[in-house]
């Protein structure tokens with residue numbers, strides 16, 4: 001397994017994060033018996049993709065960045081390599097215009113935290129070949145992940161439903177109807193959600209949430225998806241949620257790693 | 259580092275320290291045998307904070323088969339775990 005990132009700091013921290021997350025997974029009983037950990041190498045350029053059987057792109061949720069990277073990666077992989085884009089909202093077929101063999105591209109939407117959540121939303125683009133989808137299913141089987149395949153549309157199913165709802169929850173806080181704590185308490189205590197919308201926003205990362213809402217707003221015209229002011233203010237202030245230690249709530253160092 | 263002050267503690271000392279830690283983190287009071295993760299209690303994700311806290315404060319390393327939620331379910335089971343790991347560490351050299 002090779003992890004590629006343009007940010008060296010992210011790569012330096014990766015081993016400690018993976019070690020920490022593996023221990024959390026053990027604690028939660030989410031690690032199968034008798035499986036040895038894989039070997040991780042890291043790189044700051046995409047050249048290792050020439051040797052890969054599957055490449056999963058999971059960079060920042062911006063169309064131009066993903067399009068450029070998928071073009072570069074797609075020209076360097078061997079024919080037959082499965083190319084996966086992990087995106088919250090961007091339609092896969094829009095990205096399929098960039099790699100030279102669009103039939104090898106398929107979408108996934110792993111849920112956060114991916115080492116604990118077992119179901120993955122899979123997106124089949126108009127040009128995704130059946131053998132690409134089958135190869136992805138084989139990979140998900142090895143990872144012991146269940147999947148649901150959906151059609152290609154902005155936000156697919158989960159982000160289309162969840163992200164405008166979270167945006168509304170932030171507006172409720174912004175308008176002073178209730179505190180973040182109280183909004184979450186109601187959604188958990190009254191409506192049976194496992195995690196409240198504002199803690200979920202912090203877990204996703206408020207910057208990523210804004211990017212995803214922008215994609216949804218631009219592509220659907222739905223005003224509910226326009227990122228609300230409080231969300232934009234938090235991102236501008238560097239309060240990105242769990243990963244930065246503060247968003248709607250504050251987080252200990254250990255929680256930032258999870 | 260706080261490790262040296264706690265490393266020599268027995269069961270009672272560990273229990274007291276853990277209850278103080280839990281009360282400061284949760285702003286609620288906890289008994290030695292209360293199931294921390296039962297309904298209305300702490301989230302199971304909090305267990306990882308307990309792991310890290312035990313390692314930092316009590317000078318043990320919790321790995322492999324010991325990473326089970328049941329070991330962190332009550333203050334007493336955590337104190338038992340710390341004492342056992344210290345003894346194992348001592349006999350294993």
Ligand SMILES: NC(=O)c1ccc[n+]([C@@H]2O[C@H](COP(=O)([O-])OP(=O)(O)OC[C@H]3O[C@@H](n4cnc5c(N)ncnc54)[C@H](O)[C@@H]3O)[C@@H](O)[C@H]2O)c1
Pocket residue numbers: 004005006007010058059060061062065069086087088089109110111112203204205208212
């Ligand atoms: N955060 C979530 O809960 C979540 C859930 C499902 C899907 N996603 C999607 O997964 C993707 C990643 O999300 P994230 O939250 O991990 O984002 P993030 O901002 O935390 O991490 C993105 C990483 O990509 C790196 N990067 C940017 N451009 C690059 C390039 N050209 N080459 C190599 N690396 C590059 C950045 O340095 C950064 O480390 C996004 O498309 C997001 O929508 C996120």
